[in-house]
Amino acid sequence: MESWVSRSGLASLQRTSLNKIDTNLVSAFVERWHLETSSFHMPFGEMSITLDDVACLLHLPIRGIFWSPQDVTEELAVELAVDYLEVSQSQAQSHVRSCRGSYYKLEWLYDIFLPSECCRCDRFIFRGHHSI
Incomplete structure (x- = not known):
């Protein structure tokens, strides 16, 4: 990454x-x-x-060649979820298949990282980053 x-x-x-x-x-x-x-x-x-x-x-570059990441296959999306999100292979496969593509739903990520009783988990601290 x-x-x-x-x-x-x-x-x-x-x-x-x-x-x-x-x-x-x-x-x-x-x-x-x-x-x-x-x-x-x-x-x-x-x-x-x-x-x-x-x-x-x-401090973002505004000149030069526009860069796009390589396409992510469903298999790679599953592999990335297992490696970086630390979910099981079956859980990742099920989710990616339900999305009908190499995507993750934001709600799924919230369910993984934001337990209802707190906003901090062992691996990440969310500080209110938002995008518009």
């Missing part, structure tokens, strides 16, 4: 201080997003996020 992240050019994201998301702030921006213009409509005017903004804020 680390080599994939490194080759993708996204390794700098691991060093950012973005470990806490203000959900109210995100909600405010979502409400102001206009798909037609790909911009935010703010009280002071229209605002867009450019690739240069992304490069400056997140």
